[in-house]
Amino acid sequence: MSKENIKTIVQLVLMNETGDSYYRMRWPARDLAFQAPNWRVINLDAQAKERFTWGEAADLLILYQSNDIDLLPLIEKRRRLGKKTLVEYNDNFYDVQAWSPVAEAWQSPLLWQRYERIMKISDGIIVTGEGLRDVLSSHISQRYYIIENHLPKVPDSYESLQQKKTPYISIGWGGSLGHMADFLSIVPVIKAVLAEIPGTKLHVMGNETIPSLLEFPKEKLVFKPWGSVEEYFHFWEEIHIGIAPLLDTPYNRCRSDIKAVEMSAMGVLPLLSNAIPYKNFLEQTDL
Numbered sequence: 001m002s003k004e005n006i007k008t009i010v011q012l013v014l015m016n017e018t019g020d021s022y023y024r025m026r027w028p029a030r031d032l033a034f035q036a037p038n039w040r041v042i043n044l045d046a047q048a049k050e051r052f053t054w055g056e057a058a059d060l061l062i063l064y065q066s067n068d069i070d071l072l073p074l075i076e077k078r079r080r081l082g083k084k085t086l087v088e089y090n091d092n093f094y095d096v097q098a099w100s101p102v103a104e105a106w107q108s109p110l111l112w113q114r115y116e117r118i119m120k121i122s123d124g125i126i127v128t129g130e131g132l133r134d135v136l137s138s139h140i141s142q143r144y145y146i147i148e149n150h151l152p153k154v155p156d157s158y159e160s161l162q163q164k165k166t167p168y169i170s171i172g173w174g175g176s177l178g179h180m181a182d183f184l185s186i187v188p189v190i191k192a193v194l195a196e197i198p199g200t201k202l203h204v205m206g207n208e209t210i211p212s213l214l215e216f217p218k219e220k221l222v223f224k225p226w227g228s229v230e231e232y233f234h235f236w237e238e239i240h241i242g243i244a245p246l247l248d249t250p251y252n253r254c255r256s257d258i259k260a261v262e263m264s265a266m267g268v269l270p271l272l273s274n275a276i277p278y279k280n281f282l283e284q285t286d287l
Helices: 019-035 051-057 069-080 109-121 130-137 158-162 177-196 210-214 229-237 258-265 276-285
Strands: 007-013 039-045 060-064 084-088 124-127 144-146 170-174 201-206 221-225 241-244 269-272
Touching (some): 007 051, 051 069, 060 069, 069 084, 084 109, 124 130, 130 144, 130 276, 170 229, 177 201, 177 241, 201 210, 201 229, 210 221, 241 258, 258 276, 269 276
Parallel strands (some): 007 039, 007 060, 060 084, 124 144, 170 201, 170 241, 201 221
16 A cells, blocks of 8 residues: 555544543554554654644544643644544533542633633544533534444453353442442442342452442452553453442433443443443343
């Protein structure tokens, strides 16, 4: 293939160990490059000084959760050159929950204005689901594209996954501090289940303060500190039943179905709240 036929996508991304970095940035870029050999995808750190020259040269530029208003002149120049710029936002920053680690920063109207200026000048907005699309579209009139989460590889067979499960019935939950209120809301039910079914244990992966909050008997709780994405997948390998509760809040209604996707791909039966983020997953799987 000649170099003249190759098109370039530049993504300004956050290269860290968060789920968003992998699910929304790295893995989709890799899969797109495999599926469309005439496109090459370059992931560039969102704060790199080269973002202006590389962003101008790209055939398609994608920004993620950006509030970098220094890019506004670049987006305008790209439009004059007939080049498209897409932006992705994957959280309801208008109604962030008070217990979230980013609550203080996201409650700033000045930050909202920066997000909105970038969204308005772009050629389209990528979101993770219907809930977030509906919220953002009530503020910004723009083209919206829903790109659902996907895994980096085809899951192993169900039979092989079941061979890795614990010999006892294991119930699992894994998440960040932003999900703690959701998890704690269902803890009384979990305690009742563990007391009712002998040998059942709760497996938890997350912040190191969690065991002290739960007050479970040591023999009933298996705790693993938060780690890398690979460690997170390994955590689910031995779990039978996974829980993904969501309180009915404006922020949660804009989340994605990623926890359901993760659990089911590891042969885990997901128990989900009847919430907007899980609507399509529940309908498609008949769970």
